[in-house]
Amino acid sequence: MPAMLGQNQYGKAESRVVRITRNGAVHHIKDLNVSVALSGDLTATHLTGSNADVLTTDATKNTVFAFAKEHGIASAEQFGMRLARHFVTSQEAITTARIRIEEYVWERIPPSDTREARHSFVRANRETRTAQITYDGERWQIISGLTGLTVLNSTDSEFHGYVKDRYTTLQETRDRILATEVNARWRHGATDDAGVAGADWDDVYARARDCLLQAFAETYSYSLQQTLYAMGTRVVDRCPGIDEIRLSLPNKHHFLVDLEPFGLKNDNEVYFVADRPYGLIEATVLREGAEAGLAVL
Structure with missing residues (x-):
């Protein structure tokens, strides 16, 4: 019997993005590792090699960085939701987007005198926060x-x-x-x-x-x-x-x-x-x- 294409997805894994927010002399840092997986009507590219419906994985990576600049990163979940909605609503062939995120926490280095610690951080020796956001155009699944x-x-x-x-x-x-x-x-x-x-x-x-x-x-x-x-x-x-x-x-x-x-x-x-x-x-x-x-x- 002939072979059949089963479930499939593609995207860019582990785009490491660091976003610095500068409130005057006081800085805030968000450090994420973002993996994007897209699925939908992509049969042609597997069977014939046609890339007519393929958004490049390089473009998904660039979207992560651009959104970090344009929209900031309030939280891993909020950032993942914004990305998932964008990919599903902007690409006709894409019906579901799954965003997986790891967040690495940084803490301010305590000052050695009375000055406030404003822009010096140490990577916290603690857990890694995770998030997975899946969107199909109507329903969300959010796993933290x-x-x-x-x-x-x-x-x-x-x-x-x-x-x-x-x-x-x-x-x-x-x-x-x-x-x-x-x-x-x-x-x-x-x-x-x-x-x-x-x-x-x-x-x-x-x-x-x-x-x-x-x-x-x-x-x-x-x-x-x-x-x-x-x-x-x-x-x-x-x-x-x-x-x-x-x-x-x-x-x-x-x-x-x-x-x-x-x-x-x-x-x-x-x-x-x-x-x-x-x-x-x-x-x-x-x-x-x-x-x-x-x-x-």
């Missing part, structure tokens, strides 16, 4: 998130009562370090123009991040699965605009060092960290009645 948010509880975590077979060597513990690197994506419930217009994406991000941190800190944990569910539930319960969150939590194992050969007692004080292999706990938490819409991380 973060990667690399490293957290640790030095107590209030136990792990015992698990299945034991002939290969089990892990000892039960009633007091352990619980550490993980939070990777999360959350789907906003609003999908039409009225629902997404005027949304304060920075505020929603800050609230979701705070919920994740607060739930991690406040949950007495008997398993990382339990902690994950508490974190996801906190976001869904306290962020009304979020319908679904998917969390991927690698367990950053901390093991007690055996100090007995040195005549020393290790009273939950000295640990070594094993970076691999590691347990990986993943799950999705949904608002009641919401349909799942997040792909696996």
Whole structure:
């Protein structure tokens, strides 16, 4: 039987754009990594090589830079929405645009005297903010998130009562370090123009991040699965605009060092960290009645 063209898309990946906003002597910085993917009626270019409906990937890259200048970058979500709408409405052959964005945070360097730190920054040693915006001309799907948010509880975590077979060597513990690197994506419930217009994406991000941190800190944990569910539930319960969150939590194992050969007692004080292999706990938490819409991380 003859071959058939399936789902396809094209675009420019990882256009790194830095936008400086100068309010007099005080500067502000936005640092994004933007990937554009376009899909639609592009059969001809695959089957015959005709480029009549192809907007070049170089043009999509240039659009990212031009929009950063012309419109500024209020937030990753807002910038991605502006780009997605532009590509779908300006190109007849394009029916869907997906914009993926990573944002890198910079903080002001504290001044050494009484002068305000106005234009000196240090790359923050913190998580990377993410956004994915998809638009088909009528409906939006906006997925925000973060990667690399490293957290640790030095107590209030136990792990015992698990299945034991002939290969089990892990000892039960009633007091352990619980550490993980939070990777999360959350789907906003609003999908039409009225629902997404005027949304304060920075505020929603800050609230979701705070919920994740607060739930991690406040949950007495008997398993990382339990902690994950508490974190996801906190976001869904306290962020009304979020319908679904998917969390991927690698367990950053901390093991007690055996100090007995040195005549020393290790009273939950000295640990070594094993970076691999590691347990990986993943799950999705949904608002009641919401349909799942997040792909696996």
